[in-house]
Amino acid sequence: MNAVQTLSQAIEQQGGQCFQVGGALRDELLGLSNKDNDLLVTGLAAQTLLDILPGKVGQVGLSFEVIKVTLLGETVDVALPRAGQTLEEDLWHRDFTINALARNSRGEVIDPTGGLQDLHHRILRMTSPAVFDQDPLRLLRAVRFVAKLGFDLDEATRATLIQKVHLLQNVAPERIQEEWWRLLSCSNADHVLKALRLARDTGLLVQVFPEFAPCIGFEQQNPHHHLTVDEHIFAAVHHAVQHQKSLRTRLALFFHDIAKPECFSVGADGVGHFYDHEYVGAKTTRQILTRLKCSNDTTLTVTSLVRNHMRPPLRPSRRALRKFMNDLGEAWEDALEMREADLAAHIVPEGFDPVAWAVQIREEGRTMPAVATFDERQLALSGHAIMEAFGVTGEGVGRLKKLAVQQVIEGELENDPEAILQFLRSQV
Structure with a gap:
């Protein structure tokens, strides 16, 4: 037996009922993998539950409502319903219907909110408007679930998100940081693009990143660009996700052109220019990451990537490539991936392939003596x-x-x- 089965047996032998809940159940029903294990127990008092649980019990939540159990090499979160609530009432207080499902040890699914139907129709629906008041981070989680699953918000949920998006100002920056990083870490490029557009169109993006507001709909008036600044940024992130680039590359791409509107000018020929936008953008990026309480390492690396996102040139000399590698240090390959994704979102010369170009530059760079940390x-x-x-x-x-x-x-x-x-x- 695995850890969930062993715990369920121990709980039910003492007269309790054990239900699998949460993301693991949702993803299993969708045919997706999920390493999380969440159980909800009814019919037992908290202390009784603690006394009979096998395995190592740790990190007990407030008032014994959540218990983390390590057993058979797995970690399982065991919870009790919210105080005085039945199983169904507890499920109604969860964020979205697709997360408000429970399955007992006999394999029967309890579905008071219509989550199974929403899973089938690939709809993300709130259980009630009050869930966003209870925890405003759920506004951002809605967008993150779109990035993960590709679902559509039902109209009522979308309208409520727009109405309540201002509540995010009350959320701790560390929680926003984690949720946004998880969104950008999702593996389906089309789903991530869909989520970014949803965040923009509902006002969530500007609520979290007000510096992004001038980018929305900003025409670049440049022959190398066919997209507005926001859509160009989204296209670059889409390429990075599609080609499995690192999270810090995706982060840097999300910020890389954030200063373009601020640095915009029009030449005598009517062409738009963005002189020094990489330097101004790096400063803005550092301010945002500091506000979100990011680690010093993340802040320094992502800021450096933004500052250097127009390097290397398309035909770098060995000297220029050597300097690029040394300036970026161990992050030079992330910077090259960023340049590749940025170019992929441009209008490029006929026959030019940014992916093949990056492969060639990478191979050349790897043949050079290690100088990235030379001093x-x-x-x-x-x-x-x-x-x-x-x-x-x-x-x-x-x-x-x-x-x-x-x-x-x-x-x-x-x-x-x-x-x-x-x-x-x-x-x-």
């Missing part, structure tokens, strides 16, 4: 040797070392003491 400490010529050879001290030594390091990084100089000395003699 003065790794220079083959010591500061003392430079002092003796050139009669300099302090800042003079530092200047010469920096010259040599830059040449090594750019692939113009071998990291060899004699080669470095010969180069520096030509510079003094």
